[in-house]
Amino acid sequence: MTAAPPLIAFAHVGKSFDGGRVRAVDDVSIEVAEGEFLAIVGGSGSGKTTLLRLANRLIDADSGRITVEGEDVRAVDPVQLRRRIGYVFQSGGLFSHISVAGNIGITPKLQGTPAAEIASRVDQLLDLVRLDRTLYRDRFPHELSGGQRQRVGVARALAARPRIVLMDEPFGALDPLTRDALGDDYRALHSKLGLTTVMITHDMTEAILLADRIAVMRAGRLLAQGTLTELSDSDDAYVGELLRTPRRQAERLNVLLPRDGAA
Ligand SMILES: Nc1ncnc2c1ncn2[C@@H]1O[C@H](COP(=O)(O)OP(=O)(O)OP(=O)(O)O)[C@@H](O)[C@H]1O
Numbered sequence: 426m427t428a429a430p431p432l433i434a435f436a437h438v439g440k441s442f443d444g445g446r447v448r449a450v451d452d453v454s455i456e457v458a459e460g461e462f463l464a465i466v467g468g469s470g471s472g473k474t475t476l477l478r479l480a481n482r483l484i485d486a487d488s489g490r491i492t493v494e495g496e497d498v499r500a501v502d503p504v505q506l507r508r509r510i511g512y513v514f515q516s517g518g519l520f521s522h523i524s525v526a527g528n529i530g531i532t533p534k535l536q537g538t539p540a541a542e543i544a545s546r547v548d549q550l551l552d553l554v555r556l557d558r559t560l561y562r563d564r565f566p567h568e569l570s571g572g573q574r575q576r577v578g579v580a581r582a583l584a585a586r587p588r589i590v591l592m593d594e595p596f597g598a599l600d601p602l603t604r605d606a607l608g609d610d611y612r613a614l615h616s617k618l619g620l621t622t623v624m625i626t627h628d629m630t631e632a633i634l635l636a637d638r639i640a641v642m643r644a645g646r647l648l649a650q651g652t653l654t655e656l657s658d659s660d661d662a663y664v665g666e667l668l669r670t671p672r673r674q675a676e677r678l679n680v681l682l683p684r685d686g687a688a
Pocket residue numbers: 442443447448449467468469470471472473474475476515
């Protein structure tokens with residue numbers, strides 16, 4: 426029996442900016458299987474956002490090939506492609522002149538989903554991201570905190586029931602408790618809905634807790650990819666350092682925190 430084809434595949438993908446001076450993504454090959462949760466970890470400017478934007482053709486690659494659901498993305502209408510893929514923008518990316526409900530329901534509306542169905546889906550999604558329906562559905566983005574805007578961004582990405590969700594630092598601006606809860610909630614949803622998720626994060630601990638596999642980027646290159654065990658075998662010094670950080674933090678916290686629960 427042959428293995429199922431990957432849902433997203435990058436093969437030797439390259440993307441430069443500024444006339445070739447910045448190699449944002451440099452010969453990256455990675456495959457994401459159906460149902461998988463992949464985290465992309467790496468420092469600022471390592472090419473994470475660029476890689477994600479290439480997958481739904483917000484930008485086009487200079488070299489290599491990207492396929493989504495078996496199709497070369499260059500052969501697909503970019504608008505259609507983006508409607509099939511949920512995308513959570515690093516900056517929230519909400520439409521400022523549209524209400525929370527309007528933002529969340531925008532793709533189903535473009536797809537011709539009946540208004541009543543959109544309204545009930547918006548309410549379910551607001552529950553999911555823990556925003557009170559009555560308080561928030563009619564607000565505008567400028568009336569929300571940064572973390573609330575990010576939650577609306579997650580809800581919007583899920584509204585058209587995509588099979589694939591790409592998330593660019595979705596929980597970055599949240600307080601630690603909400604971040605933890607929303608991360609867990611999202612992971613449960615990923616499994617329940619059979620989603621395929623690629624999530625960018627700066628935070629190796631978050632990647633370890635949420636993802637099935639982790640890809641590490643630096644200066645546009647993919648340094649390593651795999652499960653935690655596979656990454657532990659990497660002889661790359663940067664990958665080793667990234668992996669040691671959560672354990673070091675946990676050990677320091679173990680020393681500092683009082684033994685029995687709350688202080
Ligand atoms: N549209 C653009 N024009 C010129 N350079 C760009 C453009 N987009 C990205 N870059 C450059 O490409 C490199 C990778 O950027 P990218 O946004 O992918 O990094 P990142 O890993 O997402 O960083 P961060 O963690 O800070 O979000 C950076 O050097 C950045 O300045």
